[in-house]
Amino acid sequence: LRGPHGAYSLTELLDDGILLHASDTFRNLISRQEFNDFLFVCGTVIAAQSPRDPRKPWDHINGTGEILYFNFAPVYKGGPSHQHRYLVTKRYVSTIDFLNRTSLPNPSLSGIHEYANVPDSFRDLLEERHTHLIEDNVIELDDLRIGLEVCLDHRKGELWQNLQKHYNGELVDIQLVSSAGMTIEAGPNPVVPHGVVYLSDGGASSAACQRTDSEDFNPERVCRTPGRLGLKSMPSGADDNSHHYSSFFVISKCIDVVNREA
Structure with missing residues (x-):
């Protein structure tokens, strides 16, 4: 998932918007007992952040060095009555991760080969939503x-x-x-x-x-x-x-x- 600009803002991932709604909807779908022994890896979600505007990084592009990029794989255990939700980070940027026709530039074409470290504030928000960040x-x-x-x-x-x-x-x-x-x-x-x-x-x-x-x-x-x-x-x-x-x-x-x- 990249969103219309090539990446979602990091803030959008936890706002009460489309991504959170999609996550809750999917979690409800797999909460049945028959999925108790299933582990679901739901592709990846690409996010970006700008120090000028965390909500709209694509409006503040003066060279890709000002934009921080992130890539997460959402992982869920199926079945009811538990909180096994994870975001697994990706470290290395692949050219295929990004589209060239979107607002945000493809970082791999600008010499950026690794995703940024996740800020502590985002990690804390994930914990509040019972989601574990996996960085290893x-x-x-x-x-x-x-x-x-x-x-x-x-x-x-x-x-x-x-x-x-x-x-x-x-x-x-x-x-x-x-x-x-x-x-x-x-x-x-x-x-x-x-x-x-x-x-x-x-x-x-x-x-x-x-x-x-x-x-x-x-x-x-x-x-x-x-x-x-x-x-x-x-x-x-x-x-x-x-x-x-x-x-x-x-x-x-x-x-x-x-x-x-x-």
């Missing part, structure tokens, strides 16, 4: 450690870096990659033995794989390896006896089709 890619929920990366953050290894920095290198049970033009093998897959990696990609297709070995984690070993004979990729271990990751399996109605005979 890790959600701990129902005795599971879930790692979530948005697009380019996966290629940069943001989850693995934060696990080393904040969690003593302890791995996640599930890794989620939400993207538009990313692949599982593009970055580290720091999941525990028998942990699962899911990729949901709006620009390609969805895929998943499971770690099958019990050795020490090696960040250079990923779920998929570059394919041969023109193939995009192949399941790791497909041609040898290592079997560190399983072949792909269907999730929902999407499958990453890897045809070794093609």
Whole structure:
């Protein structure tokens, strides 16, 4: 979600406007008991802020250096009677994050390659609305450690870096990659033995794989390896006896089709 100007103002995200209404409506839709074991990642929302006018940053553009940009992935646990709402920050700016025909300039074309740090005032407002800001890619929920990366953050290894920095290198049970033009093998897959990696990609297709070995984690070993004979990729271990990751399996109605005979 970008809004008509290329980004919403940071203030708009928590005002009683369209975004908050959409969030509450969606939360009501998934509050039924049958969604109790579902985790919903609802794309991302792009926001901007100007020190001159927090509500209308697009009216004060004298070079992109005066504008701060943010990108969040809204995450909700389904089911009733809980407050599991999260905003997961994205760190690295992708060109595809922005449209060039809007009021706000595309920051990646102006040398801005990282999103800004979230101000404390915004973090406090989120807490008042029972929403947790996740800045280290890790959600701990129902005795599971879930790692979530948005697009380019996966290629940069943001989850693995934060696990080393904040969690003593302890791995996640599930890794989620939400993207538009990313692949599982593009970055580290720091999941525990028998942990699962899911990729949901709006620009390609969805895929998943499971770690099958019990050795020490090696960040250079990923779920998929570059394919041969023109193939995009192949399941790791497909041609040898290592079997560190399983072949792909269907999730929902999407499958990453890897045809070794093609």
